[in-house]
Amino acid sequence: MADESIIHVEDFTAAYDGTVILSQVNFDVYAGEVFVILGGSGCGKSTLLKHMIGLYKPTQGRILIDGADVVAADRQERMDILRKFGVMYQSGALFGSMTLLDNVRLPLEEFTDLPPEAIRLIALMKLKQVGLAGFDNHLPSALSGGMQKRAAIARAMALDPRVLFLDEPSAGLDPITSAELDELIVSLARNLKMTFVIVSHELASIFAIADRVIMLDKKVKGIVATGKPQELREQSDNPWVRQFFSRQASLDG
Amino acid sequence: MDLAPQTLLQFHSETKRDGALQFTVIGRLDSTTTGRIWRQAMEAIGRTKALQVIVDASGIEYCDGSGIAWLVHLQQLQAARGAQLEIRGLHAQFHELLSDAVTGEPLFSTAPVAVRRSFTEQIGKAVCEIFQDIGRVISFVGELFLAMVYAARHPRRVRWRDTLKIAEALGVDALPIVVLIGFLMGLIMAFQAAVPLGQFGAQIFVANLIGLAILRELGPLMTAIVLAGRSGSAFAAELGTMKVREEIDALKTMGLEPVRFLVVPRVIAAVVMTPLLTVFADLVGLMGGSVVLLSLGFPLITFFHQLQSAVSYGSPVGGLVKSFFFGILVAAIGCLRGLQTESGASAVGESTTSAVVSAIVLIVVTDGIFSVIYYYLWV
Numbered sequence A: 001m002a003d004e005s006i007i008h009v010e011d012f013t014a015a016y017d018g019t020v021i022l023s024q025v026n027f028d029v030y031a032g033e034v035f036v037i038l039g040g041s042g043c044g045k046s047t048l049l050k051h052m053i054g055l056y057k058p059t060q061g062r063i064l065i066d067g068a069d070v071v072a073a074d075r076q077e078r079m080d081i082l083r084k085f086g087v088m089y090q091s092g093a094l095f096g097s098m099t100l101l102d103n104v105r106l107p108l109e110e111f112t113d114l115p116p117e118a119i120r121l122i123a124l125m126k127l128k129q130v131g132l133a134g135f136d137n138h139l140p141s142a143l144s145g146g147m148q149k150r151a152a153i154a155r156a157m158a159l160d161p162r163v164l165f166l167d168e169p170s171a172g173l174d175p176i177t178s179a180e181l182d183e184l185i186v187s188l189a190r191n192l193k194m195t196f197v198i199v200s201h202e203l204a205s206i207f208a209i210a211d212r213v214i215m216l217d218k219k220v221k222g223i224v225a226t227g228k229p230q231e232l233r234e235q236s237d238n239p240w241v242r243q244f245f246s247r248q249a250s251l252d253g
Numbered sequence B: 001m002d003l004a005p006q007t008l009l010q011f012h013s014e015t016k017r018d019g020a021l022q023f024t025v026i027g028r029l030d031s032t033t034t035g036r037i038w039r040q041a042m043e044a045i046g047r048t049k050a051l052q053v054i055v056d057a058s059g060i061e062y063c064d065g066s067g068i069a070w071l072v073h074l075q076q077l078q079a080a081r082g083a084q085l086e087i088r089g090l091h092a093q094f095h096e097l098l099s100d101a102v103t104g105e106p107l108f109s110t111a112p113v114a115v116r117r118s119f120t121e122q123i124g125k126a127v128c129e130i131f132q133d134i135g136r137v138i139s140f141v142g143e144l145f146l147a148m149v150y151a152a153r154h155p156r157r158v159r160w161r162d163t164l165k166i167a168e169a170l171g172v173d174a175l176p177i178v179v180l181i182g183f184l185m186g187l188i189m190a191f192q193a194a195v196p197l198g199q200f201g202a203q204i205f206v207a208n209l210i211g212l213a214i215l216r217e218l219g220p221l222m223t224a225i226v227l228a229g230r231s232g233s234a235f236a237a238e239l240g241t242m243k244v245r246e247e248i249d250a251l252k253t254m255g256l257e258p259v260r261f262l263v264v265p266r267v268i269a270a271v272v273m274t275p276l277l278t279v280f281a282d283l284v285g286l287m288g289g290s291v292v293l294l295s296l297g298f299p300l301i302t303f304f305h306q307l308q309s310a311v312s313y314g315s316p317v318g319g320l321v322k323s324f325f326f327g328i329l330v331a332a333i334g335c336l337r338g339l340q341t342e343s344g345a346s347a348v349g350e351s352t353t354s355a356v357v358s359a360i361v362l363i364v365v366t367d368g369i370f371s372v373i374y375y376y377l378w379v
Helices: A045-052 A075-082 A100-111 A116-129 A145-156 A175-192 A203-209 A229-235 A239-252 B034-048 B065-081 B092-102 B119-153 B160-172 B175-199 B203-244 B247-253 B258-295 B300-310 B314-339 B345-378
Strands: A005-016 A019-030 A034-038 A060-065 A085-088 A163-167 A195-200 A212-217 A222-227 B009-015 B021-029 B052-063 B084-088
Touching: A005 A045, A005 A195, A019 A045, A019 A195, A019 A212, A019 A222, A034 A045, A034 A175, A034 A203, A045 A060, A045 A163, A045 A195, A085 A145, A085 B247, A100 A116, A100 A145, A116 A145, A145 A163, A145 A175, A175 A195, A175 A203, A195 A203, A203 A229, A212 A229, A222 A229, A222 A239, A229 A239, B009 B034, B021 B034, B021 B065, B034 B065, B052 B065, B052 B092, B065 B084, B065 B092, B119 B258, B119 B314, B160 B203, B160 B258, B175 B203, B175 B258, B203 B247, B203 B258, B203 B300, B203 B314, B203 B345, B247 B258, B258 B300, B258 B314, B314 B345
Parallel strands: A034 A195, A034 A212, A085 A163, A163 A195, B021 B052, B052 B084
Antiparallel strands: A005 A019, A005 A060, A212 A222, B009 B021
């Protein structure tokens, strides 16, 4: 794995209505890795993600994606940054009035000058990559939750971004569908050399996919542990972190 | 087998020689039986004011949350009075439930309750909110204006397919209701006016009344209000649901400005369709009036002649200019309220209500402003 830092978060502080959620957070995501942001409910995982993709402005700090500052970017710079990443939202957030093909086609239509038949073909290939070949004319409401999330990944990948952000991919899915989604993530990361930043609290899936995790905690308002999940389970200085990881491992048998 | 609560649970209350009050509970202490003994026990304690209360719980076969709540309540009550409570013979499994409830974190939130705001502060806060809302409306108008200028300069970037679909829903589908209301408005007004005007032998002037009222005011106004109810609310609900389902966030992170992508097609559709619908409302309104005049024995040609002499071109044109602005208002307010939606299903409902209410208020206010402008332009 190359040591090129693709996302750099420095001195990051976020607050809602004066209540500090995260304070002084620093970390890097390296190109090509599957990076998981982990933590219990309400610890600020999704908040951190939404700041990283530029939906909210942090109270303080810098966030660089591929060298470009998300926080300080003006309109044009922002457009360039947006093309570097794709996002899969917790609910999928597919546009309900459009078919899957149109959903995947939309970013291509808006940001490229490819001829329509090329756009159609690319969109169909993306759907096939996530295992949804033949579903191009379906509306999102006609699909199961797992399929909607796959389609959302296809849409996020439409412009072949360098980074994919996934907000709780396994939320609301049964264990088998969730495991299939994990396999998809691992194969995309390996085959397309894409960087994944995933917010999750499913330890089973984290052990299956993560190269590296950071663990956030509500009390510390920041990172309590960084590293490979297996290492954290066995060698973390923090007994609570060790216990957290091994409890799940023992559940897995 | 359906047993009455009394037979499932037996409850005895007795005062002992040393003044202690003893409750004996035998049977099932659950949500159907606890209510009765709760009241009996409270009454007994209130009556005797015993400083020592003993609950003989050895006969309890089953105890659920409400039974435990009764015991907790007794404990709290006695503690507050500085008196004693003793629970005897409670089964171990129920005892665990009881100790879970009373040990550890307190049941009540100990954080200070939000201080009640004084009347002055409430007014101040409300005023601030109004100004913040005005500020948001102004910045939205600015954003919308920029997006419309961009659309005018790059017409190929406008989503025409969406615009046509919206125009169909907003315009064509609204035609029957607009026509019905317009026709009835003309008919009813003419009918109501015919009687008092008839007393002066001036029934023919119903045509003047109908012509001016429908073309200048009621045609544009009724059309706009129908649109606010039909389409303004639909826009708010649609965009609000998209907001709740993170679709708006998805648009933003795909680099697609919600205003350009969602609002511009809706505003264009409304701007084109509202004056068209107003033309229909005007025409059928006049037709409604003519029906009344026909029934009063005036031939159609007289009606038209009277109309021509009473109404200049300014009236219908002025009405159409107004309806153009009403169209922008209804679409923009509907979209703005939709985009302002916070999280949750009830938020969508609030946005929808607010879209219709603000649209109607703004329509009437704008109508007033236009009346003044027209007054100075024409008189």
